[in-house]
Amino acid sequence: MPETTPAPAPGAPDARPAPALELRDITAGYDRRTPVVRGVSLTVADGEAVGLLGPSGCGKSTLARVAALLHRPWSGTVRLSGRPARGFRHRAPRELRTSVGVVFQQPRLAADPRLTLADLIAEPLRATGRRAEVPERLPELAASVGLGGDLLTRRPHEVSDGQLQRACLARALVLRPELLICDEMTAMLDASTAAALVAAVEEYRRARGAALLAVGHDRVLLGRWCDRVVDFPAG
Ligand SMILES: Nc1ncnc2c1ncn2[C@@H]1O[C@H](COP(=O)(O)OP(=O)(O)OP(=O)(O)O)[C@@H](O)[C@H]1O
Numbered sequence: 449m450p451e452t453t454p455a456p457a458p459g460a461p462d463a464r465p466a467p468a469l470e471l472r473d474i475t476a477g478y479d480r481r482t483p484v485v486r487g488v489s490l491t492v493a494d495g496e497a498v499g500l501l502g503p504s505g506c507g508k509s510t511l512a513r514v515a516a517l518l519h520r521p522w523s524g525t526v527r528l529s530g531r532p533a534r535g536f537r538h539r540a541p542r543e544l545r546t547s548v549g550v551v552f553q554q555p556r557l558a559a560d561p562r563l564t565l566a567d568l569i570a571e572p573l574r575a576t577g578r579r580a581e582v583p584e585r586l587p588e589l590a591a592s593v594g595l596g597g598d599l600l601t602r603r604p605h606e607v608s609d610g611q612l613q614r615a616c617l618a619r620a621l622v623l624r625p626e627l628l629i630c631d632e633m634t635a636m637l638d639a640s641t642a643a644a645l646v647a648a649v650e651e652y653r654r655a656r657g658a659a660l661l662a663v664g665h666d667r668v669l670l671g672r673w674c675d676r677v678v679d680f681p682a683g
Pocket residue numbers: 478479484502503504505506507508509510511665
């Protein structure tokens with residue numbers, strides 16, 4: 449984290465790792481005449497947890513989608529661990545795309561209803577030709593997000609929102625991303641499920657040193673969870 453990383457000696461090369469995420473002067477939207485994000489900059493240092501706070505409709509999710517390379521900005525630059533993003537969505541290079549894990553607010557919109565929870569979690573491994581890792585990663589991840597019993601064999605319509613969101617978090621972690629983006633991950637959940645998911649994220653971050661961008665409108669939750677909280681628009 450920048451607060452605890454010693455500054456390099458004057459004249460010495462800067463040996464600090466590149467920030468996990470650098471958004472510079474991002475303008476983005478859906479309708480060309482009215483951008484929803486205007487000239488926003490935001491940095492998440494290597495291993496840092498940043499909360500992005502703002503009222504409903506202000507553009508937080510749009511910015512989060514730009515950071516996850518899921519939405520092309522009209523202008524500005526995105527860097528992930530120092531690597532500039534030159535493509536978005538299907539044009540994003542695989543090694544950049546897979547370095548970010550994303551969890552959205554509504555698991556039912558984010559999960560293929562035809563897949564069992566086991567297949568849902570393993571999907572990114574299969575899609576990236578790493579099927580051989582499934583037998584090892586699946587039980588380990590299911591345990592880390594608290595999915596036990598026969599839940600892994602069920603389909604989304606056979607589980608609760610909280611159980612499905614646990615599976616979506618496991619899917620976001622399965623490729624061991626360097627940056628995790630949680631966009632209102634706990635907004636639809638009861639307090640104990642929300643606490644369990646935050647604990648699972650923190651356990652992952654402790655083990656991997658991963659960075660976090662947590663988007664939300666609960667200042668108390670983000671303040672407890674993150675190293676710092678930024679009010680949107682940031683920059
Ligand atoms: N796919 C879309 N097409 C057109 N407009 C959109 C689309 N997605 C979002 N918007 C609009 O962009 C603006 C910002 O939306 P966004 O979801 O980024 O805000 P938010 O701050 O994350 O809100 P919330 O906290 O309610 O999720 C809103 O006015 C919204 O209606």
